[in-house]
Amino acid sequence: MTAVLARRSLTADLVQALGDRIRDGRLAAGSKLPTEGEIMEEFGVSRTVVREAISRLSAAGMVETRHGVGTFVIGHGDAGSFRIAPNQVATLRDVIAVLELRIGVETECAALAAQRRTTANLKALRTALDAFSKALADGRDAVGPDYQFHLEIARATQNARFADLMATLGGTMIPRARLEASQPATPERLEYLQRVNIEHESILAAIERQDADGARAAMRTHLANSKERRQRLAAAAKR
Numbered sequence: 001m002t003a004v005l006a007r008r009s010l011t012a013d014l015v016q017a018l019g020d021r022i023r024d025g026r027l028a029a030g031s032k033l034p035t036e037g038e039i040m041e042e043f044g045v046s047r048t049v050v051r052e053a054i055s056r057l058s059a060a061g062m063v064e065t066r067h068g069v070g071t072f073v074i075g076h077g078d079a080g081s082f083r084i085a086p087n088q089v090a091t092l093r094d095v096i097a098v099l100e101l102r103i104g105v106e107t108e109c110a111a112l113a114a115q116r117r118t119t120a121n122l123k124a125l126r127t128a129l130d131a132f133s134k135a136l137a138d139g140r141d142a143v144g145p146d147y148q149f150h151l152e153i154a155r156a157t158q159n160a161r162f163a164d165l166m167a168t169l170g171g172t173m174i175p176r177a178r179l180e181a182s183q184p185a186t187p188e189r190l191e192y193l194q195r196v197n198i199e200h201e202s203i204l205a206a207i208e209r210q211d212a213d214g215a216r217a218a219m220r221t222h223l224a225n226s227k228e229r230r231q232r233l234a235a236a237a238k239r
Contacts, residue, residue, distance in 0.1 A: 010045050014053040017043065022062050022073050029160075030151050030167035033063060033071040069144065074167050092230050098169070099227040103220060105165065106150065110203060110219035111212040113156035121156035125204050128152055132200065136193055149200055153219075156207065192229070199225065 018039075021027040034042070036050045043050075054071055057063045065071045113121070131145035154162040199222040206214035 010049045011052045011056070014039070014043055014045060014049060015056050018053060018057060019060075019062060022057075023076050027073050029073050029075060029164040030155075031073050033073065035070070072167065075164060092233055096227055096230050099223055099230065102169075103223045103227070105162075106153070106223060107216045107220045109154055109157055109162050109166075110207065110215040112159065112162075113153045114207045114210050114212045114215040116158045117156040117207055117210070121152065122204075122208060124152045125149060125156070125207065129197070129200055129204060132197055136190070136197065142193060146196070146200075153203070153207070195225070196222070 018027070018033070027033065033039070033054070036047055039045070039050045040047060054063060054065065058065060058071075061075055062073065063071050064074045117125075128145050128149035132142050132149065135142035135145055151163065151166050154166040157163075199218065203215060203218040203222060206218050
């Protein structure tokens with residue numbers, strides 16, 4: 001067997017092994033894959049094999065690589081599965097469309113989370129918000145903790161389908177992840193993120209007290225405010 005054929009066989013075996021873990025839930029939607037080094041050590045394969053396997057899993061709609069963060073599970077890769085690719089959220093119009101989808105889904109998600117959350121869910125939500133606050137205080141990007149907070153709300157519903165959908169949306173669900181990442185920090189932007197933090201705290205407070213209606217309303221306000229800001233930016237761009 002040639003070296004190329006051997007590598008292809010190893011790649012196929014690794015794709016199968018990681019795919020099986022994703023399909024049976026050992027690697028759940030939203031979870032981060034082990035590092036390349038960890039996969040190399042566990043399976044006894046080269047870095048090239050690992051990268052080829054991850055590339056195939058990505059093409060199959062099972063994982064998504066976020067530069068500088070890692071590779072995350074986004075779904076089972078079933079044919080016809082719903083997915084919004086990063087290149088489909090390239091304009092303000094695209095972002096507004098995603099926000100409208102999120103308003104329809106996440107308001108009810110927050111209500112269910114308020115009804116069903118566990119102590120462990122509350123701890124995970126608090127950890128995400130603390131990380132958001134620290135990122136703001138340190139002048140760092142808060143997209144990661146922002147996404148984590150919304151994902152943890154989905155998990156708190158105890159309905160895996162909500163978490164699957166949120167994981168599928170991935171970084172595209174946080175508008176600044178694509179449209180503002182390259183912009184320098186400004187007092188206005190910091191003020192906006194501080195308002196976002198306050199809105200997050202309102203959502204969490206309602207979930208903590210198991211106020212489904214309050215959580216639904218707080219989430220709707222949060223996402224509607226984000227949509228309104230993007231609509232203002234879109235209108236200004238047309239002038």
